[in-house]
Amino acid sequence: MKKLILIGAAAAALLATSGCANMEALGSDQQIVTSANQSCRQYDAKSTITHRYDDRMRVIRQGLPQQVGGQVLNYAVYQTNDMNAWAMPNGCVRVYSALLDRLNNDEVRAVLGHEIGHVALRHSVQQYRTNNGLAIAMNAGSAIGSLVGIGGAGSDLLQQAAYSAITAQYSQRLETEADNYSVDLLLKEPDGRKKALAMASALKKITTEGEGSSMLQKMFGDHPDTRERIRNVEERVKAATGK
Numbered sequence: 001m002k003k004l005i006l007i008g009a010a011a012a013a014l015l016a017t018s019g020c021a022n023m024e025a026l027g028s029d030q031q032i033v034t035s036a037n038q039s040c041r042q043y044d045a046k047s048t049i050t051h052r053y054d055d056r057m058r059v060i061r062q063g064l065p066q067q068v069g070g071q072v073l074n075y076a077v078y079q080t081n082d083m084n085a086w087a088m089p090n091g092c093v094r095v096y097s098a099l100l101d102r103l104n105n106d107e108v109r110a111v112l113g114h115e116i117g118h119v120a121l122r123h124s125v126q127q128y129r130t131n132n133g134l135a136i137a138m139n140a141g142s143a144i145g146s147l148v149g150i151g152g153a154g155s156d157l158l159q160q161a162a163y164s165a166i167t168a169q170y171s172q173r174l175e176t177e178a179d180n181y182s183v184d185l186l187l188k189e190p191d192g193r194k195k196a197l198a199m200a201s202a203l204k205k206i207t208t209e210g211e212g213s214s215m216l217q218k219m220f221g222d223h224p225d226t227r228e229r230i231r232n233v234e235e236r237v238k239a240a241t242g243k
Protein backbone atom coordinates (compact mmCIF):
# COMPACT_ATOMS: atom_id res chain seq x y z
CA MET A 1 0.00 0.00 0.00
CA LYS A 2 2.83 2.33 0.96
CA LYS A 3 4.47 1.58 -2.38
CA LEU A 4 1.35 2.55 -4.29
CA ILE A 5 0.98 5.81 -2.41
CA LEU A 6 4.59 6.71 -3.21
CA ILE A 7 4.14 5.87 -6.87
CA GLY A 8 1.05 8.03 -6.91
CA ALA A 9 2.92 10.89 -5.28
CA ALA A 10 5.81 10.59 -7.74
CA ALA A 11 3.39 10.64 -10.65
CA ALA A 12 1.52 13.61 -9.28
CA ALA A 13 4.79 15.50 -8.80
CA LEU A 14 5.85 14.68 -12.33
CA LEU A 15 2.55 15.72 -13.84
CA ALA A 16 2.54 18.93 -11.82
CA THR A 17 6.01 19.92 -13.00
CA SER A 18 6.01 18.65 -16.57
CA GLY A 19 2.59 19.49 -17.97
CA CYS A 20 1.74 18.67 -21.55
CA ALA A 21 4.53 20.75 -23.10
CA ASN A 22 7.12 18.17 -22.13
CA MET A 23 5.13 15.09 -23.02
CA GLU A 24 7.44 14.40 -25.97
CA ALA A 25 10.25 13.94 -23.44
CA LEU A 26 8.33 10.96 -22.06
CA GLY A 27 8.80 9.11 -25.31
CA SER A 28 9.05 10.21 -28.94
CA ASP A 29 6.59 8.58 -31.31
CA GLN A 30 9.47 6.49 -32.67
CA GLN A 31 10.48 5.29 -29.19
CA ILE A 32 6.89 4.42 -28.42
CA VAL A 33 6.56 2.43 -31.65
CA THR A 34 9.84 0.61 -30.95
CA SER A 35 8.66 -0.22 -27.43
CA ALA A 36 5.30 -1.42 -28.78
CA ASN A 37 7.06 -3.60 -31.38
CA GLN A 38 8.94 -5.26 -28.55
CA SER A 39 5.83 -5.72 -26.36
CA CYS A 40 3.87 -7.11 -29.30
CA ARG A 41 6.62 -9.65 -30.08
CA GLN A 42 6.73 -10.67 -26.41
CA TYR A 43 2.98 -11.21 -26.28
CA ASP A 44 3.05 -13.16 -29.54
CA ALA A 45 5.85 -15.35 -28.18
CA LYS A 46 3.93 -16.31 -25.06
CA SER A 47 0.55 -16.70 -26.76
CA THR A 48 -0.83 -19.38 -29.05
CA ILE A 49 -1.47 -17.83 -32.44
CA THR A 50 -4.20 -19.62 -34.36
CA HIS A 51 -4.87 -19.40 -38.11
CA ARG A 52 -8.28 -21.05 -37.76
CA TYR A 53 -10.04 -17.70 -38.14
CA ASP A 54 -7.91 -16.25 -40.97
CA ASP A 55 -10.61 -16.49 -43.64
CA ARG A 56 -13.21 -14.97 -41.37
CA MET A 57 -10.86 -12.21 -40.25
CA ARG A 58 -10.22 -11.33 -43.91
CA VAL A 59 -13.96 -10.88 -44.45
CA ILE A 60 -14.40 -8.91 -41.21
CA ARG A 61 -11.52 -6.54 -41.96
CA GLN A 62 -12.67 -5.72 -45.48
CA GLY A 63 -13.22 -1.97 -45.79
CA LEU A 64 -11.67 -1.10 -42.41
CA PRO A 65 -8.64 1.26 -42.50
CA GLN A 66 -5.44 -0.60 -43.33
CA GLN A 67 -3.25 1.92 -41.61
CA VAL A 68 -3.64 4.64 -39.00
CA GLY A 69 -1.20 7.35 -38.00
CA GLY A 70 1.36 6.03 -40.48
CA GLN A 71 1.31 2.55 -38.93
CA VAL A 72 0.15 -0.40 -41.01
CA LEU A 73 -2.27 -2.48 -38.96
CA ASN A 74 -1.24 -6.10 -38.52
CA TYR A 75 -3.57 -8.68 -37.05
CA ALA A 76 -3.28 -12.01 -35.29
CA VAL A 77 -5.70 -14.18 -33.33
CA TYR A 78 -4.72 -15.70 -29.99
CA GLN A 79 -6.29 -18.99 -28.93
CA THR A 80 -7.71 -18.20 -25.47
CA ASN A 81 -10.93 -18.31 -23.46
CA ASP A 82 -10.75 -14.61 -22.59
CA MET A 83 -12.96 -12.34 -24.66
CA ASN A 84 -10.62 -9.53 -25.51
CA ALA A 85 -9.04 -7.51 -28.28
CA TRP A 86 -6.38 -4.82 -28.14
CA ALA A 87 -4.24 -2.60 -30.32
CA MET A 88 -0.86 -1.01 -29.75
CA PRO A 89 0.47 2.28 -31.19
CA ASN A 90 2.62 0.35 -33.70
CA GLY A 91 -0.52 -1.04 -35.34
CA CYS A 92 -0.30 -4.46 -33.66
CA VAL A 93 -3.93 -5.63 -33.32
CA ARG A 94 -4.66 -8.86 -31.49
CA VAL A 95 -8.04 -10.55 -31.21
CA TYR A 96 -8.78 -13.41 -28.80
CA SER A 97 -10.48 -16.49 -30.21
CA ALA A 98 -13.30 -16.47 -27.62
CA LEU A 99 -14.38 -13.10 -28.94
CA LEU A 100 -14.61 -14.53 -32.48
CA ASP A 101 -16.48 -17.57 -31.15
CA ARG A 102 -19.15 -15.52 -29.41
CA LEU A 103 -19.62 -12.43 -31.58
CA ASN A 104 -20.93 -12.27 -35.14
CA ASN A 105 -18.89 -10.64 -37.92
CA ASP A 106 -20.53 -7.22 -37.58
CA GLU A 107 -19.90 -7.22 -33.83
CA VAL A 108 -16.24 -8.22 -34.19
CA ARG A 109 -15.90 -5.56 -36.86
CA ALA A 110 -17.30 -2.92 -34.49
CA VAL A 111 -14.85 -4.03 -31.78
CA LEU A 112 -11.98 -3.77 -34.30
CA GLY A 113 -13.19 -0.27 -35.22
CA HIS A 114 -13.06 0.58 -31.50
CA GLU A 115 -9.49 -0.74 -31.16
CA ILE A 116 -8.37 1.06 -34.33
CA GLY A 117 -9.97 4.16 -32.79
CA HIS A 118 -7.69 3.93 -29.75
CA VAL A 119 -4.68 3.93 -32.12
CA ALA A 120 -6.02 6.64 -34.45
CA LEU A 121 -6.91 8.90 -31.52
CA ARG A 122 -3.51 8.20 -29.97
CA HIS A 123 -4.96 6.95 -26.68
CA SER A 124 -2.31 4.31 -26.32
CA VAL A 125 0.44 6.87 -27.00
CA GLN A 126 -0.94 9.02 -24.20
CA GLN A 127 -1.04 5.95 -21.98
CA TYR A 128 2.51 4.95 -22.84
CA ARG A 129 3.69 8.43 -21.96
CA THR A 130 1.83 8.41 -18.66
CA ASN A 131 3.36 5.07 -17.74
CA ASN A 132 6.77 6.17 -18.97
CA GLY A 133 6.33 9.28 -16.86
CA LEU A 134 5.69 7.08 -13.85
CA ALA A 135 8.79 5.03 -14.61
CA ILE A 136 10.96 8.11 -15.05
CA ALA A 137 9.59 9.56 -11.82
CA MET A 138 10.41 6.31 -10.05
CA ASN A 139 13.97 6.25 -11.38
CA ALA A 140 14.52 9.91 -10.61
CA GLY A 141 13.17 9.27 -7.14
CA SER A 142 15.46 6.32 -6.48
CA ALA A 143 16.30 7.79 -3.08
CA ILE A 144 12.65 7.40 -2.17
CA GLY A 145 12.66 4.02 -3.85
CA SER A 146 15.58 2.73 -1.83
CA LEU A 147 13.93 3.81 1.40
CA VAL A 148 11.10 1.42 0.78
CA GLY A 149 13.11 -1.15 -1.13
CA ILE A 150 11.67 -0.58 -4.57
CA GLY A 151 14.74 0.64 -6.44
CA GLY A 152 14.58 -0.28 -10.11
CA ALA A 153 10.81 -0.35 -10.10
CA GLY A 154 10.90 1.68 -13.31
CA SER A 155 11.37 -1.29 -15.59
CA ASP A 156 8.46 -3.08 -13.92
CA LEU A 157 6.28 -0.10 -14.63
CA LEU A 158 7.32 -0.15 -18.27
CA GLN A 159 6.16 -3.74 -18.43
CA GLN A 160 2.96 -2.68 -16.79
CA ALA A 161 2.55 -0.09 -19.54
CA ALA A 162 2.26 -2.90 -22.07
CA TYR A 163 0.03 -4.86 -19.73
CA SER A 164 -2.33 -1.96 -19.17
CA ALA A 165 -2.59 -1.39 -22.95
CA ILE A 166 -3.69 -4.99 -23.24
CA THR A 167 -6.18 -4.91 -20.41
CA ALA A 168 -7.45 -1.66 -21.95
CA GLN A 169 -7.33 0.34 -18.78
CA TYR A 170 -8.57 3.45 -20.47
CA SER A 171 -10.83 5.98 -18.85
CA GLN A 172 -14.53 5.96 -19.60
CA ARG A 173 -14.03 9.10 -21.70
CA LEU A 174 -11.44 7.42 -23.94
CA GLU A 175 -13.58 4.29 -24.25
CA THR A 176 -16.50 6.43 -25.39
CA GLU A 177 -14.26 8.27 -27.89
CA ALA A 178 -13.13 4.93 -29.34
CA ASP A 179 -16.77 3.72 -29.49
CA ASN A 180 -17.68 6.91 -31.37
CA TYR A 181 -14.79 6.46 -33.79
CA SER A 182 -16.03 2.97 -34.62
CA VAL A 183 -19.67 4.04 -34.92
CA ASP A 184 -18.80 6.97 -37.22
CA LEU A 185 -16.60 4.74 -39.36
CA LEU A 186 -19.32 2.09 -39.73
CA LEU A 187 -22.13 4.58 -40.36
CA LYS A 188 -20.38 5.60 -43.59
CA GLU A 189 -20.67 2.06 -44.98
CA PRO A 190 -23.60 0.59 -46.87
CA ASP A 191 -26.11 -0.68 -44.30
CA GLY A 192 -24.24 1.52 -41.83
CA ARG A 193 -26.98 1.73 -39.20
CA LYS A 194 -27.02 -2.04 -38.68
CA LYS A 195 -23.23 -2.21 -38.66
CA ALA A 196 -22.85 0.66 -36.19
CA LEU A 197 -25.48 -0.79 -33.83
CA ALA A 198 -23.34 -3.94 -33.71
CA MET A 199 -21.05 -1.92 -31.39
CA ALA A 200 -23.91 -1.83 -28.87
CA SER A 201 -24.77 -5.51 -29.25
CA ALA A 202 -21.09 -6.46 -28.95
CA LEU A 203 -20.91 -4.58 -25.64
CA LYS A 204 -24.09 -6.29 -24.43
CA LYS A 205 -22.79 -9.76 -25.33
CA ILE A 206 -19.37 -9.17 -23.84
CA THR A 207 -20.78 -7.97 -20.53
CA THR A 208 -23.33 -10.74 -20.17
CA GLU A 209 -21.38 -13.67 -21.60
CA GLY A 210 -18.03 -12.59 -20.28
CA GLU A 211 -19.07 -12.27 -16.66
CA GLY A 212 -16.58 -13.74 -14.25
CA SER A 213 -13.61 -13.05 -16.50
CA SER A 214 -11.24 -10.81 -14.62
CA MET A 215 -9.78 -9.59 -17.90
CA LEU A 216 -13.19 -8.39 -18.97
CA GLN A 217 -13.97 -6.69 -15.73
CA LYS A 218 -10.81 -4.69 -16.31
CA MET A 219 -11.71 -4.07 -19.93
CA PHE A 220 -15.22 -2.86 -19.36
CA GLY A 221 -15.20 -1.64 -15.80
CA ASP A 222 -18.43 -1.81 -13.85
CA HIS A 223 -21.74 -2.38 -15.51
CA PRO A 224 -23.26 1.10 -15.20
CA ASP A 225 -20.31 2.39 -17.28
CA THR A 226 -20.95 -0.20 -19.97
CA ARG A 227 -24.67 0.57 -19.92
CA GLU A 228 -23.78 4.22 -20.45
CA ARG A 229 -21.56 3.27 -23.41
CA ILE A 230 -24.38 1.22 -24.96
CA ARG A 231 -26.78 4.15 -24.54
CA ASN A 232 -24.21 6.51 -26.11
CA VAL A 233 -23.80 4.24 -29.15
CA GLU A 234 -27.56 3.91 -29.67
CA GLU A 235 -28.09 7.65 -29.35
CA ARG A 236 -25.25 8.46 -31.73
CA VAL A 237 -26.67 6.12 -34.34
CA LYS A 238 -30.14 7.61 -33.85
CA ALA A 239 -28.82 11.17 -34.18
CA ALA A 240 -27.07 10.26 -37.45
CA THR A 241 -29.82 8.17 -39.04
CA GLY A 242 -32.97 9.63 -37.49
CA LYS A 243 -34.07 6.26 -36.11
Ligand SMILES: [Zn+2]
Binds near residue numbers: 114118168178
Ligand atom coordinates in the same frame (compact mmCIF):
# COMPACT_ATOMS: atom_id res chain seq x y z
ZN1 LIG B 1 -11.19 0.35 -25.51
